[in-house]
Amino acid sequence: MRRHLTLTMTIALGVLASSITTTAAQVLQEKNPLSKPTTPLYDPCGFQKPTPIYNPKDPVQKTLGDYASLPQIKTEMEVLAKLHPSFVRAGTLKGKTVCAQSIPYISIGKNVTSDMIEEKWNAYIEGAQNFGGITLSGDNTAPWKQEVVGLPEDFITENHQGKPQILFVGGLHANEANPTEVLVKFYQFLIREYSKVGPDPLVKKVVDNSVIHVIPLVNVDSRRHLELNPGKTPRRKNRMVWRREYQNNDDANQSIISGTAGVDLNRNFAYNWDSPDSDEDSTTPSGNFYRGPDAASEKEVQGLVDFIEVQNYYGELKLIVDMHDGIGPEFTWNEKARDDFQKIQPPVDQPHLLLLGALNAIRVSAKTAQTLLIEDHPMGGTLEQYADDTVDYAIGIELSDNRFFTSGDQPKGQPTLAETHFQKLKWPLLKLIKAVCKACQK
Numbered sequence: 001m002r003r004h005l006t007l008t009m010t011i012a013l014g015v016l017a018s019s020i021t022t023t024a025a026q027v028l029q030e031k032n033p034l035s036k037p038t039t040p041l042y043d044p045c046g047f048q049k050p051t052p053i054y055n056p057k058d059p060v061q062k063t064l065g066d067y068a069s070l071p072q073i074k075t076e077m078e079v080l081a082k083l084h085p086s087f088v089r090a091g092t093l094k095g096k097t098v099c100a101q102s103i104p105y106i107s108i109g110k111n112v113t114s115d116m117i118e119e120k121w122n123a124y125i126e127g128a129q130n131f132g133g134i135t136l137s138g139d140n141t142a143p144w145k146q147e148v149v150g151l152p153e154d155f156i157t158e159n160h161q162g163k164p165q166i167l168f169v170g171g172l173h174a175n176e177a178n179p180t181e182v183l184v185k186f187y188q189f190l191i192r193e194y195s196k197v198g199p200d201p202l203v204k205k206v207v208d209n210s211v212i213h214v215i216p217l218v219n220v221d222s223r224r225h226l227e228l229n230p231g232k233t234p235r236r237k238n239r240m241v242w243r244r245e246y247q248n249n250d251d252a253n254q255s256i257i258s259g260t261a262g263v264d265l266n267r268n269f270a271y272n273w274d275s276p277d278s279d280e281d282s283t284t285p286s287g288n289f290y291r292g293p294d295a296a297s298e299k300e301v302q303g304l305v306d307f308i309e310v311q312n313y314y315g316e317l318k319l320i321v322d323m324h325d326g327i328g329p330e331f332t333w334n335e336k337a338r339d340d341f342q343k344i345q346p347p348v349d350q351p352h353l354l355l356l357g358a359l360n361a362i363r364v365s366a367k368t369a370q371t372l373l374i375e376d377h378p379m380g381g382t383l384e385q386y387a388d389d390t391v392d393y394a395i396g397i398e399l400s401d402n403r404f405f406t407s408g409d410q411p412k413g414q415p416t417l418a419e420t421h422f423q424k425l426k427w428p429l430l431k432l433i434k435a436v437c438k439a440c441q442k
């Protein structure tokens, strides 16, 4: 009895002593600057500071006004995913930009976590291992990209009948504020509506039966530069900030604020990248449409392509919508979308007609919204073309011809341009999702 007590005491003292030792070591470490590991935040472009508050009294200042900034979008996505874990997931694309920033995305769909490809892959492998001997080959860094050899075809189809996925992309161009804000409003609306008691039936159907990914802001570097430098003219291209380390581009050492460096992300995708019909200045580094030194040379494009490939591994990514502003209103679709969407009945359910109607309604100039085929577009390396080559349905939307009109330009008391656009577009966009989601049509 006594012996047992002593033993317990010894152990207790031992634990205490070791905890004291640890604490002392920690204290020592903190007092000695040499032994303290210092890991300053890698921030080559100086972006890790608060966004300046919009000053309406400054007539030169043309900022985003109350449009969401990049840090606001990131934080909101994370909060929404925490609040609604059963149908919202937030993340960032693989890799970082030259300014060490990540590109945020949000995914919405019932049980979205278990629908994500990585987790599904793990479950799949477990099932396959129980099924019998399998061999894995391929890329070890992305296990879900490995090939499974020796499984019967019916096992694969039975285990990978997933929900259709839809991807909305905005903000490839930094000088287009409205697509980003419209897409932010769109994911906010879907989440708010689905959380209601008695949600809208169409919202419920699409969230229950599909997975909707939204990447509202791809060109995070140039956009963040703009947010921190109110009053500066926004530029189209990425890498708005001079960065000495950057080697690929001959003009990289020139100030990007002068507009000479940087790549047009929507000319950098690896499809028709070196098309002879591309814009003339797409091969000139100082050109407004510079396509970059190589196909998919840019981190933003690489991250987006990786996301698309992973989500589409089993062919579940059905539709990619790329939203822009400035030369619209314009609705672009690929041939498959044109052929299939025209078959949808009744006419009021035809998503392209609804979208055209919406674009006509939101047009700023007297120009009428026009429809174009992606296959007929002359320029190369665009997301639309890459999407057309990769998934079933590809859609491009040019909102208006009013490129950088933000809430900072809005007369007081008026709804913002993005709000007006969003109200006109939200139902057509939902019908677009419904059109590629068979289970949503029941």
Ligand SMILES: [Zn+2]
Residues within 6 Å of the ligand: 172, 173, 176, 266, 324, 325, 326
């Ligand atoms: Zn654009």
